[in-house]
Amino acid sequence: MSQRPESRWQDLADELPFQQLDIxxxxxEGWRNGLAGLTGLLTAVLVLKGRETFTELPSWAVALASGLIAAGFLLLLxxxxxxxxxxHGRRTEDIVTNGAVLEEWTEQETKDSQRALSRAIGCFVAGVLLVASSVGVAWTTFQSPARPSGQSVQVTTVGGAVCGRLAASDGKTLRLVTGGAQKQHVRAVAMTDVLAVAPVPAC
Structure with a gap:
C-alpha cells in the first residue's frame, strides 16, 4: 500500500530537526569556498597589477586606497x-552518547553555526565594498603623467638628425630641449644648417 503524500511530507518535516546542523x-562550506576563491583572486590581481595601478596616484590617494584594500582583505579573511x-564547528574532545544532551548540543551548535555564517556573509559584503571603494579611489584620483611643454620635433641638419622639444626660434637659431626629465639641456641649431623640421609624437 503506497504512502499518502501528506504522510510523506509529514515524515520529511519530522526529519528536519535532525538535519538542521548538516544543512x-x-x-x-559553499560560502567558505567562495570566500577563499575570491580572496585568492583579488590577491593575485592586486599583486600583479597593484603597483601599476597606484603609480600615478597622489600620496594621499595611495594611502587611502591601500588602507581600504588592507581592511577589505582582513574582512574577507x-x-x-x-x-x-x-x-566544521568547534573542536571538541567529548563524544555525546546521551540523547537529551545530544539534542541540546545540536540545537546550540546549529545556532552558533548559523550566527557564524551570518557574520561571514557580513564580512564578505563589507570586504568587497571596501576593495571596490579602493578601486573607485584609484579611478577618480588617477593623474595622467604630465607631458613636457613644447612640441617634439625632429630636426634634420647637415650634420645629422636632432630630436627634442621646440623651445624657441628667433629666425637665426632654433633652440631644442633635449634629454630626459632628469638631464635636460638646451641645444641651439643654426637655421642655416637646418634641412627639414618634422613634428613627432615624442623623442
Whole structure:
C-alpha cells in the first residue's frame, strides 16, 4: 500500500530537526569556498597589477586606497575563518552518547553555526565594498603623467638628425630641449644648417 503524500511530507518535516546542523554546515562550506576563491583572486590581481595601478596616484590617494584594500582583505579573511567555523564547528574532545544532551548540543551548535555564517556573509559584503571603494579611489584620483611643454620635433641638419622639444626660434637659431626629465639641456641649431623640421609624437 503506497504512502499518502501528506504522510510523506509529514515524515520529511519530522526529519528536519535532525538535519538542521548538516544543512547549515553545507551552506557554510559553499560560502567558505567562495570566500577563499575570491580572496585568492583579488590577491593575485592586486599583486600583479597593484603597483601599476597606484603609480600615478597622489600620496594621499595611495594611502587611502591601500588602507581600504588592507581592511577589505582582513574582512574577507575573517569571513573565511568564520565560514570555516560554521562548516566544521568547534573542536571538541567529548563524544555525546546521551540523547537529551545530544539534542541540546545540536540545537546550540546549529545556532552558533548559523550566527557564524551570518557574520561571514557580513564580512564578505563589507570586504568587497571596501576593495571596490579602493578601486573607485584609484579611478577618480588617477593623474595622467604630465607631458613636457613644447612640441617634439625632429630636426634634420647637415650634420645629422636632432630630436627634442621646440623651445624657441628667433629666425637665426632654433633652440631644442633635449634629454630626459632628469638631464635636460638646451641645444641651439643654426637655421642655416637646418634641412627639414618634422613634428613627432615624442623623442
Amino acid at each position: 547549515v554546515r553545507r551552506r557554510a 575573517a569571513g573565511t575563518l568564520l565560514a570555516v567555523r560554521a562548516s
